[in-house]
Amino acid sequence: MNESSSPFDVGSGAVKQPYKKTLTSAKENLHVEKWDVNAGDVIPGAKGWSVKKSTLHGGKQEGVDIILVDNGRLKFTVCPTRGMGVLSVTMDDVFLGWDSPVKEAVHPNLINLQSRGGLGWLEGFNEWMVRCGLESAGHPGVDKFTNNVGDEATMELTLHGKIANIPASEVEVVIDPEPPHRIRIRGRVDERMFYGPKLEMQTEISTVPGSNSFRLADVIANHSADEQEFQIIYHANFGPPLLEEASTFAGAVERVTPFNEHAAKDLAFYAEYKGPQLGFIEQVYCIRPKPDAEGRALIMLRNKARDKAVSMVFPVSELPFVTLWKNTNAVNEGYVTGLEPGTGFPNNRRIERKFGRVPKLPPGRTYSAAIDFTIHTTAGEVSQVSNRIEALQDGTHPIVDDRPEDKS
Amino acid sequence: MNESSSPFDVGSGAVKQPYKKTLTSAKENLHVEKWDVNAGDVIPGAKGWSVKKSTLHGGKQEGVDIILVDNGRLKFTVCPTRGMGVLSVTMDDVFLGWDSPVKEAVHPNLINLQSRGGLGWLEGFNEWMVRCGLESAGHPGVDKFTNNVGDEATMELTLHGKIANIPASEVEVVIDPEPPHRIRIRGRVDERMFYGPKLEMQTEISTVPGSNSFRLADVIANHSADEQEFQIIYHANFGPPLLEEASTFAGAVERVTPFNEHAAKDLAFYAEYKGPQLGFIEQVYCIRPKPDAEGRALIMLRNKARDKAVSMVFPVSELPFVTLWKNTNAVNEGYVTGLEPGTGFPNNRRIERKFGRVPKLPPGRTYSAAIDFTIHTTAGEVSQVSNRIEALQDGTHPIVDDRPEDKS
């Protein structure tokens, strides 16, 4: 690249064009094995940030693509091969992610979602943020569908659906031509079949150089001529340092419901975490967040000392439900909690449908969902967010259901 | 290649050898990533035709091989990785193929045939011509088999079997040394396992330079020491321009039977097509073609104006049954019809067996099946084929069953 002029300049007086690099394209028959770009390559004189694409080798990760974005302060790794999931995020001494028993970024070629009674998804599960969906999300089990002769038939849904194990068909890096030169990783994942869903997810994971935040913005399109059910849950998973004994979930909440009787037992402490405990059985709480005046939910996970946290902001019109998954099992089992905004809760789709939480997309229409993530690294910042949450809650008490929903 | 002499010359007076190029060989431990040959490389001074092998990249098609044959007039693309299926054919303004909701040539690594209740095959289904078989073809569902301890057991057959999702083990290009220098793409696909079928398919898809036709000739071998059931259906699929409102199927027919009650309702119009219609449920007609004096069936799909058509000729001794699959659903759902010569109809194998339509191969024996495809691009040509069909029908009326077979 000619470093003496900006790649955005397309001639005197012209509107600047964004910098674009295609990394994967089924359309263009393209797969870039290795590539990187630095700030100075794009903005003359700039420095600090970089984007680096590589292909993993060895074992179960052979051929898996990853893209490491370093905004100069915050780093995250996107995995196009695993449905544009985000493997981990780091900033200073905060790490978003967890230590899963699954150690590699497993290629979808090796995943059989139907394995172990529909739990095969768990053989690749180690991302910081993995999407559940699109045809279905949630627990495995029988649900109905329309088969190829137009009859209602049943099929065994597999845990959390397919999207996390579908390689992206189109992947590109885009840098805004104007300051603050936002860095955007874009990808398209197709969950399309004949006599089945024709869903497409366009995602953009982006960050401003030097900032402590990033944004995930997805657009799900229904390319069918008919309406189509879909589900999406953003399964964001956290281990230490944000998860530890006495770390807490915080959020303005309208209502909280235990997922099952086992969760109901510890309802009073749903927002507090325990240390690792062998044999801990997951406890799940179903939360309706209370939005601000602009309709945005605000939730946070903060460490015990309340000097490290991650906060998540998203429109409740797009993601009205949050699943709080507490799995404070022994470290080797996967000591982890999930904060999971979604279009529903992680029941099997037939149950979600019963409760009216399986949206339908009309033909040719799209559904947008975006989440802003911010990492906080001082007591002051954490306290500020805590105060915003308290202000949002505004002295009201959330409805607390002491029993789970009747799913029978 | 030395262009000053023909590669066929092996010395003065010797018999000319065909030109051969091996593209894939498990035996020779070989996979050619990229390769092409032009007429002039093989026949000094010749021009117009070419063969081009490439490997696809990006998304679900990463690592998928395709071979594009251009005979100077007619082009077709073979996909060795997907069981030597044919992705599409073009000649002038005729296109054989369809616009499936599945947009990539999906690598079999990513296909789980058992997905969605045995309908996983539909996640890769977008070929012009895809073979169904070999151990089984047809609808998913339970059938019996002999298990590894010699007991009769049951297994869930998956839609249309495995052959379309097995990469070819041996692939070569052969050019005849003598005029008209027929171009032959050969491939071997193994459907072999322990305690199961030991079937092998050798296919040759060939064309004469400059012609408007091509031939598909398969030989299925049973390498077991025991007899072996098998099934094959040539699932040839067509969208526009041959499929459109008022386009028609034509063929000399002995008998036609609706596949089910839904097809029976529109029996009178079985040979006529509708335009795209959202919610159209597939209608399937089971046809016994009436052969000519040499035992050859002749069927055709022709557009509304009857100036574009494809015709198929094949021995009824090899392929006695034709399935006519009408799926004139909305364009985005896959507006498509299948003309499918086969050893049977697409019922589950246990039903086909009941009706005596599951052939058995003795040990060490082979079964041959060949189809000649011709593309017609003028009203005159189409009319000529129509007349041949009429002559074959010879004033006789086909038996028309107003009820489907009793499959109970």
Next chain:
Amino acid sequence: MNESSSPFDVGSGAVKQPYKKTLTSAKENLHVEKWDVNAGDVIPGAKGWSVKKSTLHGGKQEGVDIILVDNGRLKFTVCPTRGMGVLSVTMDDVFLGWDSPVKEAVHPNLINLQSRGGLGWLEGFNEWMVRCGLESAGHPGVDKFTNNVGDEATMELTLHGKIANIPASEVEVVIDPEPPHRIRIRGRVDERMFYGPKLEMQTEISTVPGSNSFRLADVIANHSADEQEFQIIYHANFGPPLLEEASTFAGAVERVTPFNEHAAKDLAFYAEYKGPQLGFIEQVYCIRPKPDAEGRALIMLRNKARDKAVSMVFPVSELPFVTLWKNTNAVNEGYVTGLEPGTGFPNNRRIERKFGRVPKLPPGRTYSAAIDFTIHTTAGEVSQVSNRIEALQDGTHPIVDDRPEDKS
């Protein structure tokens, strides 16, 4: 490599370091496509042995790694991609292996273990030595497990488990710095998942240059914080020349039990083999070997002339059970016998558990299993081993159960 000095020399007076070459490493993001080393590259002036790594291409073996070890007399081929199985062994005119109906080293990407009612494993089965395990081994069928909400659930186990279809994550070649310069192929295969087993297998397959023997030594580790059931069966398979009409199994035996009624019928001849016979239904015998004073079992397969044999020695504390699998079916069906030391017999795990043959590993603990294989190529050698076996049996008669175990 500088051939003038030994790579073991790390300086005057220093302890010699082993020669090491990493071929695959998920940790180091490494996959070596092609590599070889000869004796003289490692030991100045040495010759005769070599190690050669290559990657297979074509058909179902595309991308499969193999490592060929030639100790100067005996050769074996390890397949890291297929769970570090051993494809075949040759020495002089002895061949360990068999002619399976499956002709390629099939990539696990193409294997669906759940295919054909849980018999998908058979679509890749052609190794000389394939491991069955680790979460489960043996026949497919329903067994219980603990699911992700802590409930006891059931799942369909698939034939012989997953380990043979998991690519090794770490593979290296190690040569001892001191004579006799043992050649070691090491690999690590992870069978790890969330809400499931966290098992790891470290294997070393090694041989001394010029020798007629090699050793397989595995260490299975439980990385869970909880105890974990596991199973392993070393499924070593033999066709001609060791298997032929009137070839025999020999071994010091404490007890032999037919696997089922069909095997019971021919109990008296359990140690003798028939020639290939179409329609032969497998007969399986469950053997408790009688160990020597050091606790080691000794078993052998010897040809009819008793001038060719393979013997296997292993501690019964590690591998207390031997399955003798006789499958003397027609050659094209797979004429083969298995001598299979293991932690149990090949019943479904729920039956093995009932008989107390499913060991559990405490958290953080390992289980070791090693087998020494020796190839014998003269009547004298075979007779010597036969005599050792007779001496071990020491005039005692094994317990012979005329009925199978009650598995109901």
